[in-house]
Amino acid sequence: MARPPEFDRAEALTEALHLFWERGYDRTSIRDLTGVMGISAPSLYNAFGGKKELYEEAVAEYERSPAVVVGQAVGEPTARDFVEKMLEAAVREYGSDEHPRGCFVISDPLLDENRRVARDVIRDRLRQAIDTGDLPGGADVEALTDYLDVFLRGLSSRARDGADTATLRGAADVALRAWPSGL
Structure with a gap:
């Protein structure tokens, strides 16, 4: 027994x-x-x-945890709200002292499939925004997906290197201001 x-x-x-x-x-x-x-x-x-x-x-x-930032934002009503919520979650989670800093999926090379899935979720949410008229049909979904993916990876890296929440928030604020006008 x-x-x-x-x-x-x-x-x-x-x-x-x-x-x-x-x-x-x-x-x-x-x-x-x-x-x-x-x-x-x-x-x-x-x-x-x-x-x-x-x-x-x-x-x-x-x-399954709240540390996964893309999933926290996917239900937001507009693409801008989606991006804002995702970046807020990233600042909060990547800079948290309740667990290791940054994003586990971004930081471990073995989790490339998980990163691809998160990227697909971002792309799908942006395509949905085009389908509903929230983003204009001419919006470059691939470039916007790349922008968000690269930014999240960089934010995670800065958090792992010790950047405080204020620094992460400042970077996220700049990213939101860079969101294309007219979108």
Whole structure:
């Protein structure tokens, strides 16, 4: 009969998520994980299956969290509101001291598919704005998508490098002022 785990699995997962967020998958060892999670290697393997499975579960946990900024904004009524809400969420989440700074998905090279999905969400939301007349039909959706994607990546990088929330907010304010007039 299997013994029940002697640790809080959700708390251990959060600790692993934060470590992967700070270091990335490749730079995080089992020893690092067991140390931060406060469990033995056999407990890690029994509870999560292994490093790869733990990483995948941590990514899924992150994707369900409020730290994912694009998803927070997608339901906004206008493209401008969408961009404003997304940037507000990015400033708040990337600069938060409640978890590692920046964006986990942006910072880990292995999460290219997750980045592609977020980019597709941005593109789809901008196309929807054209379809509803919120953006003019001549708007360059690809260029606007690139602009927002590159800006979010840069904001995440600045946060990881220690920029404070005021600095991130200032950059977001400039980005909003750069939103094309007439859109």
